[in-house]
Amino acid sequence: MHKLVFQLDAGIAENDIVLSDEEPEPEWTAEDAALAESDLLNQQSRFGYTPIMWAAKNGHLDLVNFMLERGAETTPVNNNKETALTLAINKRFTDVGMALIEGGCDKDHLNSNGWSPLMIAAGNGDLKTVSSLVKRLCSVNYFTQKNATALVVAKSRGNDAIAQVLIDGGALEDIEQIKENFRADEEARKQQRLNKDSRPSTSEERRRNQAKLSVL
Numbered sequence: 001m002h003k004l005v006f007q008l009d010a011g012i013a014e015n016d017i018v019l020s021d022e023e024p025e026p027e028w029t030a031e032d033a034a035l036a037e038s039d040l041l042n043q044q045s046r047f048g049y050t051p052i053m054w055a056a057k058n059g060h061l062d063l064v065n066f067m068l069e070r071g072a073e074t075t076p077v078n079n080n081k082e083t084a085l086t087l088a089i090n091k092r093f094t095d096v097g098m099a100l101i102e103g104g105c106d107k108d109h110l111n112s113n114g115w116s117p118l119m120i121a122a123g124n125g126d127l128k129t130v131s132s133l134v135k136r137l138c139s140v141n142y143f144t145q146k147n148a149t150a151l152v153v154a155k156s157r158g159n160d161a162i163a164q165v166l167i168d169g170g171a172l173e174d175i176e177q178i179k180e181n182f183r184a185d186e187e188a189r190k191q192q193r194l195n196k197d198s199r200p201s202t203s204e205e206r207r208r209n210q211a212k213l214s215v216l
Helices: 002-022 030-041 051-057 061-069 084-090 094-102 117-124 127-135 150-156 160-168 175-198 202-215
Strands: none
Touching (some): 030 051, 117 127
């Protein structure tokens, strides 16, 4: 029995030596480690949740900050089109939400119901979060397909203090005026993109100038 075990051990050891000689184990570089860490930080579950989403949803500010420092992405959405910010705001974790905005999370992202974080906070009656979002210049006049805005939501639920914060931040009550402003803004952005696309690049301008000089 002991002899057989010894022979097996010797065979395994010899095989390990042969394998290690033929196929040396690749070195683990810092770049490999960074890629692996990024994959883990941004891996999504079958419901679309990333680690930073879970941390935000549960109010773990230190963990959210740690993951932001390590390069966690703030753009992924879960199956309900919620971001880490949406989840934090919905749970009234104001500090977590503000940290995510500072980390690059879209402060005006719309979830599957067309609600922005500001609308969600207004619906929750969360004055602290509403004030914080308004101070960070979140859009106060986004509207849903049913013409609901953060101000409409606040007023419908009797939150006068929140309504006043929104009005002070530029919220309008006339939905038709809001839509007209939105259309005007969209047209201005479209025109700006067209102007940018039609503007020649520096190298193109140089070629044109050289052509003019050769003609002269």
